[in-house]
Amino acid sequence: MCGHEVVVVGSGVLGMAIAVAAADAGLRVALVGPGYGTRGAASPAAAAMLGVVGEHTLADQDRTDLVFRHESALLWPGRIEAITAHTGIGVPFSQGTVIIANLNHPADRNNLEAMRRAAEALGLPVEDLDPRQVPGLRPAPRHAPVAALACPDEGWVDAQALLVALDTACRRHPGVERIPGTARSVLVSAGAPAATGVALHDDTHVVSDRVVLAAGAATGTLLGRSPPSPGRYQRCWQPRESAS
Ligand SMILES: Cc1cc2nc3c(=O)[nH]c(=O)nc-3n(C[C@H](O)[C@H](O)[C@H](O)COP(=O)(O)OP(=O)(O)OC[C@H]3O[C@@H](n4cnc5c(N)ncnc54)[C@H](O)[C@@H]3O)c2cc1C
Structure with missing residues (x-):
């Protein structure tokens, strides 16, 4: 396949999900990258993936990320359904997580409070839980739990199953061409309004x-090697509105 309408660099959870979504939208996609399990890749290390409230801390005064995570989490069931339709591979996902504050991290209790307020702002239920009631929790003594917050609407997905399903979807999708090399730099022509592609390490x-x-x-290194002029690249997401 040639004449790509979009080049996606990176085949972690983000790159593969974008490649499948773009191909589903009818675009011819080149997916550049060695595969999701490479050394240094973050996706194989992830656990729950769909945390909204549980990622919030006292330091997050700006609610932009919180709203972004909330809106993103709402899209997941539909995306997982679309990925499963391509592969027939089930991806376990559901709702219900518990956030635990532990003795060794004094800031944890304050962060639980910040999470409670974040949940309130989004209209999501949370409730205090006696950490002794958390099934299977057997921490080392210095990490003894001091408080816990149950988040019944907080989502989780089996990240490993998701990676396998996305990888399979990318291999099977007629709109996605896998290019196993790695990008060396972003191509930007003089006078062009945007990037024009990528150069791989084999030239x-x-x-x-x-x-x-x-x-x-x-990603930062790739941008650093070929810094585009201001306005030539953009964040993928802008908030629709700030949470009150
Ligand atoms: C220990 C740990 C635990 C985590 N736990 C959670 C969690 O519980 N919940 C959660 O939501 N998030 C968690 N995260 C964060 C989450 O894993 C990442 O935000 C997410 O996986 C990022 O996905 P990605 O596709 O952007 O990056 P990656 O998975 O890192 O994928 C990037 C890909 O790009 C490839 N690549 C690199 N350079 C190039 C190049 N020049 N050309 C082509 N390809 C290239 C790499 O090989 C890699 O495959 C955790 C992260 C870590 C490290």
Whole structure:
């Protein structure tokens, strides 16, 4: 396949999910990357993935990320259904998590309070829980639980199953071409309003006027090697409105 309409760099959970969604929308996608299980990739280490309230801390005064996570989590059931439709591979996901404050981290209690307020702002239920009631919790003594918050609407997904399903969907989708190399830099022509593709380490150029960088921790390095002029790249998401 050539004549790509979008190049996605990185085949972690983000890159693969974007590739499948773009191909579902009818775009011809080039997915550049060595695969999700490579050294240094974050996705295989993730646990719950769909945390909204549980990722909130006292330091997060700006609610932008909170609203982003909430809106994203609401989209997950539909996306998982779409991924499963491509592969037939089930991806376990459900709701209900418990956040535990422990003795060794004095800030934990304050962060539980921040989570409670975040849940209130989003209209999500949370309730205090006696940590002794949490099934299977057997921490080391210095990590003894001091408080716990049950979040019945907080989602979780089996990250490993999701990666397998996304990888399979990308391999099977007629709209996605896997390119196993790694990107060395973003191509930007003088005078062009945006990136024009990426150069791989073997000097192959994968061209498209839409480039998505989803290379995890390496994304900053890719931008740093070929810094586009201001206005030539953008964040993928803007908040619709701030939470009150
Ligand atoms: C220990 C740990 C626990 C976590 N727990 C959770 C959790 O419970 N819940 C949660 O929501 N999040 C969790 N996270 C965060 C979550 O894992 C990441 O936010 C998410 O996986 C990022 O996905 P990604 O696709 O952006 O990055 P990655 O999974 O890192 O994927 C990036 C991909 O890009 C590839 N790549 C790099 N450079 C290039 C290049 N030049 N060209 C082409 N490809 C390239 C890499 O090989 C990699 O496959 C955790 C992270 C860690 C490290």
